[in-house]
Amino acid sequence: MKKETLEKxxxxxxxxxxxxxxxxxxNIDIEELSIDLGVSKFHMHRIFKEIFGINIYENIKSxxxxxxxxxxxTNKYSTISNIANMCGYSSQSSFIKIFKExxxxxxxxxxxxxxxxxxxxILEQSEIAKKSTADFSNISPEIVKMPAMKSFYIRNRGYxxxxxxxWQKLQTWVLTNDIHSYKQIALFHDNPTITPLNECQYIACIVPDESEIITSNRLPSFNIAAGVYAKFDLQGKKGDVLKFIHWVYHEWLPNSEYETTTKPSYTVYKKNNYLNKEDDFDISFYVSINF
Structure with missing residues (x-):
């Protein structure tokens, strides 16, 4: 397959x-989506299965x-019916059946x-997370309102x-295009504490400052959602992050009186453990909340 065809x-x-x-x-209308993308439904299904190894409907369900x-x-004041509706289910009984499966x-x-x-x-699937001895009990977040951010990204299937x-490919793209002022952000479309690690969609993003002029169309782009977030500052070694996300969703959020939304959480790297020899990090972790 030609490089241009694969990229398309x-x-x-x-x-x-x-x-x-x-x-x-x-209710996601596949017919409408195919019209928006200018691709036939058949072609759309075939491309999606080819790239991600799963069909569109199974992906939506997952x-x-x-x-x-x-x-x-996290949303203890929402009924099961409310949550079913928030996630696109019109029937509570069908939601319960599919959830149990x-x-x-x-x-x-x-x-x-x-x-x-x-x-x-799931936590047991990660050898480095099992070795983590980090303690997060004294960490408290800052509540912030974040703008939408245009990011260029590479999607990695699996945590x-x-x-x-x-990240090395993204760094190559940054250096090749002489981008000097930017943020490195990891977007967690899937929560790696409740999604098998090999199924997680980890999105590595570069968010150039507005002063940067990007002429390359090598990478796709999308906007990281604006909103109100709880921002946690954290330093540590790789392996601590997965354990930390586990703590945020299973300890901090349920006890915080906040509710979360369907917006993905994300990490802004001040020091990226994937791009240094020491394997340590300095990050801010953002989780979407409302009250």
Whole structure:
């Protein structure tokens, strides 16, 4: 396959996935999406399966369930029916049935503590996270309002060692295009504490300052969502991040009186552990909240 053809197909697949993530609370009309992208439904389905190894409908189902499982933990003032609606389900009974198929427990059982065993099994998948001895009990966030940010990105399937290579490619793009002022941001479309690590979509992003003029069309772009976020500042070694995200969603959020939204959390790197020999980091972690 020619490089240009592959880039075009990858862009279409990324646009489909971005649309799904940002419209997960509504009925996603594949026919309408194919018209917007200027691609036939057949071609759209084929490209998506080719790039991501999963069909569009299965992907929508997986994302909705993951968002719902998250909201059940953090939005304790929302009913199960409310959460089903927020994630695009019109019927509570069908939501309960599909949820049980995925997590082997009902939404009520999950909310009442069943998530802990499920989540701990996922944490066990990461050898470096298991070794982490970091303690987060004294960390408290700053509440901030963040603007939308245009980012250029590479999508990495899996929360794994390939992330290092993804960041190296982005760094090559930055240096090649003489971009001097920018932020490095990791976007977590999937919560890696409740999504198997090999299924997580980790998005490595470069957000150039407005003064930078970008002429390259080598990378796709999208806007990181504006909104109100809890911002946590954290330093540590790789392995601590996964354990920290686990703490944010399973300890801090449920006890905070805040609720979260379907917007993805993200990390801004002041020091990126994937791009230094010491493997340590200095980050700000942002999780979307409302009250």
């Amino acid at each position: 197909r990858t862009k279409i697949a990324n646009n489909i996935l971005y649309y799904i993530y940002t419209h997960i609370e509504i 994302i909705r369930l993951q968002k719902a499982s998250n909201l059940l933990l 995925r997590f082997e427990q009902t939404p009520k059982q999950w909310r009442n503590g069943g998530y802990k065993d499920y989540s701990n099994k 794994n060692l390939n992330i290092k290579q993804t």
